[in-house]
Amino acid sequence: MNYCSHCGNPVTHRIPEGDNRHRYVCDHCNSIHYENPRIVAGTVPVWNGQVLLCRRAIEPRHGYWTLPAGFMENTETTVEAAIRETREEALAEVEVDGLYTMLHVPHIDQVHMFFRARLKDGTFGVGEESLDAQLFPLADIPWQELAFPTIRETLERFVRDTETGEFPLHIGDIRYRMGK
């Protein structure tokens, strides 16, 4: 951030009076420009014991497999965002069950939330931001080609929990990036 989005003058990066964190501050119009973490919402879409993954057509991690997920937009709920992303990336309609993982990714200022979901009728396709979409039996998940740590963590838990049939909410922190 270089300029004040309100008045167009240059901003400075300093601790405002009465605060204890650095902010982008405009000394012309006195605006303080706060920056806050963003929510990524997605689903674990299941059909006949298989999970629907998409192969990313965009950076970062072009060509890698992901659960359908993306940034939550203003005016929607996390559940609506998860359903919308599943529709956009996998052309699939889902019924959402509970919140399954909430994973903080503090080094990139994101919170990833995945909801368990069932395909309504088994149909899906390849959305604009995907190269491919495919149902994977749990034994065939492409572990070496997953896009992000939060995808891996969510799928690892899903495979384990499927054995017991219990899917408790897991809240955790991810503090690493994917290797090559």
Added chain:
Amino acid sequence: MNYCSHCGNPVTHRIPEGDNRHRYVCDHCNSIHYENPRIVAGTVPVWNGQVLLCRRAIEPRHGYWTLPAGFMENTETTVEAAIRETREEALAEVEVDGLYTMLHVPHIDQVHMFFRARLKDGTFGVGEESLDAQLFPLADIPWQELAFPTIRETLERFVRDTETGEFPLHIGDIRYRMGK
């Protein structure tokens, strides 16, 4: 938003190519300025069966009672944000139990999350953004003087769930503002 925070030129509000939502777009440097919902994180701090509330010293809802809560900051987790807000507003150290309510407030682009928590040693005080802090027996919660709908919803559930001793996660939507 009037000006591009990257280059300082005026922005326009339109649907960028390949998108389906209005964004603030800079036609000079081609930046797209996305806006996303913010997370408010807080606790339901309990001590000897009583719940700790703070009376707000700031707008909005100056003078009304709230659970300690505030905007999650970059580089922290929701749990860390909830603990920090409890420290800042009620000068109280807490042990956090599970996530208890996640309430979407789409008309103000917020997601409110409350964690159940226990005061570590029963001590607390009045933080800079509070006029007062007080432990309330559940029978004496000031229902008519609560600051926000998400506080009311969380406390109503907490009172009901205390009767059964089960505190399942509740995910819901709040689509109204407090009356006078």
